[in-house]
Structures are given as C-alpha cells and as structure tokens.
Amino acid sequence: MSQSSKPPKPPTPPSPPPPVPTSADVARLAGVSRATVSYVLNNAEAVRISEPTRRKVREAAEELGYVPHAAARSLRAGHTRIVLLPTSHVPVGPLYSTFLNELQWALRGLDYTVVQYGSLGLSGDEAARAWAELRPVAVISLGEIALSAHNVATLKRAGARAVLTVGPQSVPGAHALVMDQAEVGARAAEHLVERGRRRIGVVVPEEAGLELFSAPRLEGARSVPGAEVVALPMAYSEESAAALAQRWGSLGLDAAFAYNDEYAMLLMRAFQDEGLRVPQDVAVMGADDLLIGRLLRPRLSTVRLEMPTGERLAGLVDQAVREPSAVVRRHDLMAAVTLPRDST
C-alpha cells in the first residue's frame, strides 16, 4: 500500500491483534533453528542438545509466552489424541456426573485430550460429521444421541480407531457397553408384583431426549408376567405431578414406577398432598438410586443400574485405540439391581 497518501481510515481499526507467537519466533529470539526449538520443547530423546541451547530456547519460549498450536501439531502427526465425549446435558443426575469425572480423569492420565462436544439439537448425521471434523481417535457415545451404523462408519473413515457406545442398544460397528434399560423396568415390575401389586402405572417423562432410556424401561415393565402396565406421561414439574395424582383414583392402579427417583419424588409428594398413603394406597418405585430417594419418607424403593467405573471404561478405550482389531465387539451388559425400601 502507498504511504504517500493517507486515505480515511475506517471507523474503528484500533489495533490489529498482535500476532500469536510461533515456534519460528522462539527460534529467532533464541538464535537457533525451528528444528532445535521443537527438539527442546518436546524433550526429544533421539537427539542430544547442549544444555546452554536448551536454556536459551526455554527462556525464549517463556518470554514470548509461546504455546504450541495443537491443530498444526496434529496435522503434521497425522492423528490426534482427542477422545470425543458427546454431551446433550439432559439433567441426568449426580450419578452420571461422578462417572463423567472419573472417566475424564482416567483418560487424561492415559494422555488423551478429552473434549466434550455439545450436540444438543443435532441429528445423528449432523453430529457425526461435526465430530469427524475434529478427527478424534476415539468417540464415547453415552447414548444421548442415537448413533446409526452409518454414523459409526463416518467416524471410522475419519480416523477414529474406537467408537464406544454406552447405552440402551448396541450399534453395528461400535464396541457397545449395553446398559439394558429394559432390565431396569423388569426389575421394578417384578418387585412390585412380588409385593402383591398388579396394576402398575409407569411414569414416562414428557421431556425430550429421554426416550432412549424411558421407552425400554417401559417395555421391560410390560414384559413381566402378572403385571398390567399403563404408560403415564408426566413432565418434571409440580403441576404435572399434581394433575396425575388427581386423576389417579380413576385409573384403578395400585403402584407407580417412575422414570427415576426425581420423578418418583415429585409424584410421591403429589400423592401425599392428595391424601393418598404410600405404600398402603399406592406403592411408589423409582430408579437410579439417587441420594434424595433415601431422604424421602417413606424411603424410596429403587432400581440401580451398575455403571462401569470411569477407569475401566478409559482402559477399554485405550485398548481399543491401540489394537482396534483385537477388541472383539463384545457386548458388555450392565446389571440392574433392586433396592427395596419403604415405599413399596
């Protein structure tokens, strides 16, 4: 651009953001080559660099506040250490939070970079594409988005060495840890039948995104001999619970199995406000063994699904990444256990 004339500047080009320091800048400042910088900062074993040089490089990097560019690095390397964890943040409870924590911790210990990718409102195809763009070495789908075989293929073609699904159903091509939600429903219904109940209302959340869990729980309950099951839609609100409790009498039911302990709590409260006694007039059962269940009076009977530890899952991921073919596509089933308390 010519310096002789001074064209009117646009309104606010205040300061062109200062350029991000690169390894070339570090090299220049330290008076060495970019190669040397790379060797020093990565503690390359295969090459001996003199101590004075190392110091110079380290100081230069420090002075400039140099941080390597992950994208450039992985582009060159041809692969990443990213483990992608899709999340769609349904309020799924502290049990799940704790598990996520463990998992992230363990994966970081294995030198993976855990990236949670919010996929709320994306279709399976859109989500899979978006994830594939990041070239993750592994994807762990916790069942919050329904993944098709085609989606799994997309991810694998994009270099994913492992795709694990933890959810109600297994997906072709992926290593599946099947949480059999149907078993949760079955255990609950069996318990209620044992307690002499026959006509069971199963509370199904109206909230979107929970069908993957709630539908199999309902079906599981239906599959139990001796149980007559009625599906009861209910939202996670006091109003909805109150409405359900009010028409309860006309339903002719003697037990309720709620989607989880939180829905059970809402409903039990509403029952009590209606003057219904738990468990005499109506038995109430929850699921997931949340802490609140033990604090309620009567204490809430529940069904707990054993989760794998985060560490175990992290190990599974790592194994699959190292030897994708060695890991035969097992279906690890997680057991559901009944915890009888006072509400049934």
Add this chain to the structure above:
Amino acid sequence: MSQSSKPPKPPTPPSPPPPVPTSADVARLAGVSRATVSYVLNNAEAVRISEPTRRKVREAAEELGYVPHAAARSLRAGHTRIVLLPTSHVPVGPLYSTFLNELQWALRGLDYTVVQYGSLGLSGDEAARAWAELRPVAVISLGEIALSAHNVATLKRAGARAVLTVGPQSVPGAHALVMDQAEVGARAAEHLVERGRRRIGVVVPEEAGLELFSAPRLEGARSVPGAEVVALPMAYSEESAAALAQRWGSLGLDAAFAYNDEYAMLLMRAFQDEGLRVPQDVAVMGADDLLIGRLLRPRLSTVRLEMPTGERLAGLVDQAVREPSAVVRRHDLMAAVTLPRDST
C-alpha cells in the same frame, strides 16, 4: 519391500488403517482440482462453478465419505470458531445444566463450535496452556477453575479475542460477569434476622471445588449486622448431616443457612430425625432455588441468584469476539433474591 522372500510378520499388523480421504482424493475422483473442490463444498460466492461440475464434486465427496479436517482448515484460516467452556463437573444442579444447554444452543446458532474441556484436577496454569493450544476464539470460565490475570494473558496471546468469567470474583483482563456469592449469604442472613433469628450456623461443604462459591456466601452472612455466624463444615452425605444434627443442641444456634438447597434438604431431614421442629426449633434456609426445595415439607426458604440467559451470554461473547476493544470491561452484577417459604 521385497516380494520374493516372505519374512515372518510381527504378531498382529492386521490391516494398516485405510487412509482418511482428503480433498485431493475428492478432486481426483471428480476429475477436478483441489481448488474447485474447496469452492464447491464451501459454496464460495465469489466464484461461479458450473452445475455439472458441482454435482460431480458433491457425488465424489459423498462416495468417499469425505469430511473436511477442522485442524487443517483453521490452520490455514489463522483462527478458529471454537468457544471453550471449561468444565469440572461438580454436581452443581439442574439450574446450571439448563443454563449450559441454552448457552450452547445459542452459540451454535451464532456458528461457533462449543467445546467443553474437562479441566478437573488441573492447576490454573496447566489448564490455561491446554486451552490455549486449541486456539479458541473465546473462553467462558464458569468459575470452576480459578483463573489468574496471567492465565488470561496466556489465552489472549494465543489468539483468544474474548475471555469471559462468570463467577464470584472478577479477573483482570477478562470481561467479568460477577455473580456476587457474598450477596447470597447476605440475603439469607438478613432474612433470618428479620425472622428474629440471631445465631446462625452456616453450612460449608467439605467437598473440594466448592470453596469459590461457599467462602463468599459465608462471608456475606458474616457481614450482616445483628447476625452471629458460625461456620459448620458438612459433607454431602446422610452421615455427615446426622452428625451435625446430633451436636446441634450443644451449639446454641437458632437457624441454619445451608450452602444450597441440597445440603439444606440433608440437614433438615437430619433435624427432623433428631426430633427438632423446623422452623420452630430451628429455621433452615437453602440457596439456588432448586425444585426439591418446593417439594420438601416445610417448604424450603431459599435465595436465588439470577443467572443471565444463555442467549444473553452468547450475545455478549459474540460481541466481544467481533469488537474486543469496544466491550469495555464491565462488571455485570447478578442480583440475588430471597424467596421466603415455610422453613424459616
């Protein structure tokens, strides 16, 4: 490698993973140049490509299952659209989950890629470096990790155009949305004093990672004239609550302000099991206005901190990214409001 001899293969080199398709592969298959592929797939406005060519390219991409490489793209572009959301998954409740959902949704609508980065167990420095490697255009710290001015500088030098903090304290260099946790404590104590209580026990969680919130809440309560405040450590468990309830009589207190509604619920339950009447013998106050607070009997009085909507925060981020200098470093304060119910 020679084909004439057959050297013993290493145990399991089963199939070298098939290479990930690149835009060059698409170009080859479509019989065009890489440039053309780029134009077509990005719907470049500045260039007119014939319809037949477009179709050829699209079909080739489809056939190969081509997905662009985000790292390569952003390397070339010199910037990303990544908004980094550090998470350390303390079980912080549905209020927060909902907010995160809104935020992610709104940011995606603004064409940002939201990446949650699990930073559990990292120091501020380690975390800032790890984040900086991803070259996010913006970072939104929800206060789960204490960010120093130096950390903010690291991020900015790495190209972050906006660093927002939402938390109890403002950080130099960052645009801060200050959630004044002290105000929460103050509101609670004021309310209790109004109700004629003087000696207030403030429940402080023993769980790590909550100090950033709990300490200011305690101090806020201390600052209220007429209130004598005693700090009471308690873990999020029935046992801990029961132990506290047992020694309550010896403490000479007439009210409890718990860290949040969940801790309040635990404690209230333990009080009742000890035969203490709420609110006659002891007033109990929670915080955060969780749903459970309304389900308890007596209904739990609480203090609610108004969160900004996810959409508003997303807008703030976008504005800061577009015009970093235009956004003067405001301190947006979020108000705390008291919700008196039956437990006080």
Add this chain to the structure above:
DNA sequence: TTGAAAGCGGTACCAA
C-alpha cells in the same frame, strides 16, 4: 550438535 526442507490438508489469490 544443529540446520534446511518437505509435507500434513485446506483455502484463496492469481492466471489461464
């Protein structure tokens, strides 16, 4: 012990 240079995948300028 250190440096020069190629190349990872994609974009955009300049020519044709």
Add this chain to the structure above:
DNA sequence: TTGGTACCGCTTTCAA
C-alpha cells in the same frame, strides 16, 4: 469457469 500454487505451524528425516 477452472487450475496451479503458496502458505498456515509444526515435526522429522537427512545432511552438514
């Protein structure tokens, strides 16, 4: 309307 090509930042042979 399309193709050739330089370049983004980093790692890693290969030479010196």
